[in-house]
Amino acid sequence: MLEIGDKAPDFEAESTEGPVRLYTYKGKKNVILIFYPLNNTSGCRKQLCAARDALDEYAELDTAVFGINPGKFAGHQKFAQKHRFGFPLIYDEMWKIAYAYRILTLGGLMQARTVYVLDKEMIVRHVERGTPTTARLKEILNECNG
Structure with missing residues (x-):
């Protein structure tokens, strides 16, 4: 994983939006990157639906949210439409983003569920394996907005 204080790698990719x-x-919004392993699994659905349900709160904290995984683009579209996420699901073709953010596990065969919080200068302010709570993410974002 990247460390707190590291500059987040830039990327460009296709998304559901x-x-x-x-x-x-950069210079405009904080960013939450939610790296999740698979579309349509209970853990991933729960995590992304929690982010969806907190979108207004994140918007008040000047924050954009993105889900990222290497699943097929058509699967991303169906998953996003079914649950009306309201934020882009990014197609990480060939795991380029996961590699740059150092979240691959099992010898590079799977991406670990990982959440990054980036401030407006694209500096890593928080990184956590698993599913941090909305309350915890909001606390970190409040610190970002100082």
């Missing part, structure tokens, strides 16, 4: 380039948010 069109092309996304991370650094277009």
